[in-house]
Amino acid sequence: MTPGKYMYCPHCGRELEEAIIEDRLRERCPKCERVFYVNPLPVVSCLLVNSEGKILLVLRKNDPYKDMWCLPMGFAEVDENIQQAALRELEEETNIKGRVIRLLDAETVVSSHYGNMVILAYEVEYVSGKIKAGDDAKDVRFFPINDLPELAFKANLTAIRKYQESYGGLD
Ligand SMILES: [Zn+2]
CATH class of the missing domain: 3.90.79.10 (Nucleoside Triphosphate Pyrophosphohydrolase)
Incomplete structure (x- = not known):
């Protein structure tokens, strides 16, 4: 697992999905629509x-x-x-x-x-x-x-x- 990445939404618990957002593959919660940016x-x-x-x-x-x-x-x-x-x-x-x-x-x-x-x-x-x-x-x-x-x-x-x-x- 990449450091700093989530598998489940820490807000609602739903499994995260991958989506292209701002030209990059990112993790997103399909329920509450939060995007989980991973930064240095x-x-x-x-x-x-x-x-x-x-x-x-x-x-x-x-x-x-x-x-x-x-x-x-x-x-x-x-x-x-x-x-x-x-x-x-x-x-x-x-x-x-x-x-x-x-x-x-x-x-x-x-x-x-x-x-x-x-x-x-x-x-x-x-x-x-x-x-x-x-x-x-x-x-x-x-x-x-x-x-x-x-x-x-x-x-x-x-x-x-x-x-x-x-x-x-x-x-
Ligand atoms: Zn969520």
């Missing part, structure tokens, strides 16, 4: 570099990619401003309050676990807090930008490369 999930990540030029990474506690390092990241909630979502994830996972500087990168990532995701990577500066692993993290640490562990998401590495390039190639 928005994911936000934070690239925070300390005064020594080290990058803040999180060791994942849960699957997918359990026990691998990644940028602080997570899904945006439905009612959340996208930049606030990034800062919330940063604080939840690392206990650091930050401020968004700019958007570094946007990538489409196909995940067998979640379906298509759009990962937005923000460069973030430190505001306050002492690093401490949150509930979703096993560990939180700063790593030298040229000596990073293997990362769970290639999109994280792309964002880090773009950060490096924009500051004149630190490697």
Whole structure:
């Protein structure tokens, strides 16, 4: 089953049918006529570099990619401003309050676990807090930008490369 797809209407319980709507095959409820659009999930990540030029990474506690390092990241909630979502994830996972500087990168990532995701990577500066692993993290640490562990998401590495390039190639 494709991630994010329904078999039955979550509103009335009728089995869904397929129909061509707006030039695409989509699921539709024959009873209440709702169309179930399946869209990529928005994911936000934070690239925070300390005064020594080290990058803040999180060791994942849960699957997918359990026990691998990644940028602080997570899904945006439905009612959340996208930049606030990034800062919330940063604080939840690392206990650091930050401020968004700019958007570094946007990538489409196909995940067998979640379906298509759009990962937005923000460069973030430190505001306050002492690093401490949150509930979703096993560990939180700063790593030298040229000596990073293997990362769970290639999109994280792309964002880090773009950060490096924009500051004149630190490697
Ligand atoms: Zn229905």
